[in-house]
Amino acid sequence: MPGAAERVVLVGPAHPYKGGGARHTTELAHRLAAAGHPTVLESWRAQYPAALYPGRQTVHAPEGEPYPATRRELAWYRPDGWLRAGRRAGRSADLVAVAALSPVQVPAYLVLLAGVGRAARTAVIAHNVLPHERRPGDTALMRALLRRAGAVLVHSAEQAELARGLAPGADVRTAELPPHLPETGPVPDRVRAPGPPHFLFFGIVRPYKGVDVLLRAFAAGAPPGARLTVAGEFWSGSAELRALARELGIADRTDFREGYVPAAELGALFAGADAAVLPYRSATATQNVLLAQRHGLPVIATRTGTLPDAVREGADGLLCAPGDPDDLARALAAFAAPGTAERLRAGAAEAAAASAARTDALWDAYLRTLTAR
Numbered sequence: 001m002p003g004a005a006e007r008v009v010l011v012g013p014a015h016p017y018k019g020g021g022a023r024h025t026t027e028l029a030h031r032l033a034a035a036g037h038p039t040v041l042e043s044w045r046a047q048y049p050a051a052l053y054p055g056r057q058t059v060h061a062p063e064g065e066p067y068p069a070t071r072r073e074l075a076w077y078r079p080d081g082w083l084r085a086g087r088r089a090g091r092s093a094d095l096v097a098v099a100a101l102s103p104v105q106v107p108a109y110l111v112l113l114a115g116v117g118r119a120a121r122t123a124v125i126a127h128n129v130l131p132h133e134r135r136p137g138d139t140a141l142m143r144a145l146l147r148r149a150g151a152v153l154v155h156s157a158e159q160a161e162l163a164r165g166l167a168p169g170a171d172v173r174t175a176e177l178p179p180h181l182p183e184t185g186p187v188p189d190r191v192r193a194p195g196p197p198h199f200l201f202f203g204i205v206r207p208y209k210g211v212d213v214l215l216r217a218f219a220a221g222a223p224p225g226a227r228l229t230v231a232g233e234f235w236s237g238s239a240e241l242r243a244l245a246r247e248l249g250i251a252d253r254t255d256f257r258e259g260y261v262p263a264a265e266l267g268a269l270f271a272g273a274d275a276a277v278l279p280y281r282s283a284t285a286t287q288n289v290l291l292a293q294r295h296g297l298p299v300i301a302t303r304t305g306t307l308p309d310a311v312r313e314g315a316d317g318l319l320c321a322p323g324d325p326d327d328l329a330r331a332l333a334a335f336a337a338p339g340t341a342e343r344l345r346a347g348a349a350e351a352a353a354a355s356a357a358r359t360d361a362l363w364d365a366y367l368r369t370l371t372a373r
Contacts, residue, residue, distance in 0.1 A: 009089035012099030014043040016058040027180040029067040046075040063182035086115020106141040124149040132208035155285040175369040177285040178362035182263035196225035200273035210279035219248035221329025231257035270295035293352040298344035316347030
């Protein structure tokens with residue numbers, strides 16, 4: 001179990017914000033409090049300018065149990081509020097931890113940490129040390145934040161190396177990202193009939209996610225009658241990908257489900273598919289492998305980030321090279337071979353059960369790493 005109790009102020013997104021970052025921050029607050037650390041969650045009422053986050057930012061229904069001791073006062077356009085939150089945290093906490101999901105948050109966090117001063121220990125939870133798709137200034141902003149932090153918590157050895165490169169001498173700590181899945185309700189019975197496979201991509205559609213690679217691979221490697229669903233928010237619109245599907249001759253076998261998929265609808269989405277495909281060009285840590293496995297789906301993923309650690313080749317999924325349509329086409333064709341889908345589906349169920357059994361231990365290790373003096 002985590003060590004001596006400390007008062008914690010955790011800064012990051014929470015409901016009504018959606019997505020993995022908000023779920024992680026909220027679950028972390030619950031876990032800290034349950035471990036005996038009195039915790040306050042400082043969240044946002046306006047996290048990003050709409051121009052910098054073209055997708056849907058909030059949801060009406062919570063995707064997990066909200067944390068009761070949550071303030072929602074931070075706003076990207078109110079620097080005085082950043083400083084006020086920092087000073088308040090410095091007066092009330094032993095540890096102030098900020099969850100960094102994007103360099104856009106860095107100016108607010110630097111002002112907030114200046115308000116904390118030396119009154120409390122500080123930590124940055126860096127979900128991505130640097131963005132997958134970088135803008136001018138991103139590296140400088142993240143370098144400034146990591147150098148200001150008392151400790152930096154990352155989720156893989158690769159990210160730790162990147163953090164040390166930006167902030168030499170920093171107290172960089174690594175902990176495996178524990179499960180923090182949305183509450184999707186009971187897993188419905190599978191609705192797929194025997195036949196050619198139905199492949200599913202789900203999540204935000206951005207260039208680094210490799211959906212264009214998936215379309216080319218599907219055209220080259222999927223068997224006749226196979227279907228593909230691409231479900232999620234298209235940050236740059238779907239017109240270019242739809243045009244590519246027409247060009248490749250697969251438009252009649254490809255369904256584009258545009259828009260954020262609420263947690264309550266994920267079960268039905270997964271029940272209609274045979275495998276989830278994560279064709280990422282780059283990755284850090286993702287919950288999408290575990291989310292698919294918990295719903296009975298094997299995963300076809302690229303060898304990037306922590307994906308090869310989460311998918312066991314030939315046991316609960318298949319792996320391929322990132323950015324390589326031919327290798328992904330090979331994996332799609334291999335999945336369609338007789339008996340493969342059934343074997344991998346059984347392995348995915350075993351992987352989901354093993355992950356569920358490890359959840360508390362992973363969270364205990366995560367809390368120890370974050371709160372260590």
